[in-house]
Amino acid sequence: MNTVLAFGPIGSNSMLRINCPHCGERDYTEFRYAGDANKARPAHGTGDLKTWHDYVFIFDNPKGPHREYWQHVFGCRQWLILERNTATNITGASQLTDTSRAS
Ligand SMILES: [Zn+2]
Numbered sequence: 068m069n070t071v072l073a074f075g076p077i078g079s080n081s082m083l084r085i086n087c088p089h090c091g092e093r094d095y096t097e098f099r100y101a102g103d104a105n106k107a108r109p110a111h112g113t114g115d116l117k118t119w120h121d122y123v124f125i126f127d128n129p130k131g132p133h134r135e136y137w138q139h140v141f142g143c144r145q146w147l148i149l150e151r152n153t154a155t156n157i158t159g160a161s162q163l164t165d166t167s168r169a170s
Contacts, residue, residue: 089143101136
């Protein structure tokens, strides 16, 4: 199995680092990417299949600043929202989400 490493800021030799508000800065390998934090999940009870299809399968591919869900799976297991520039891989602010997003 091949392992793909995510590098830190473009031009650096460092590994991508993520600042967990609870634990501090850690290697990205402790985290799991969990999707676009800008997308709104359809309300419970929504029966429209197109709405769910678009939520699950249709993604933007932004270049530049992006808000993403990450979970600190090998740490505190908290969910957070991270600002990451997809063009430079520079990470910005992070904040814990509410606890309603369970894994
Ligand atoms: Zn943590």
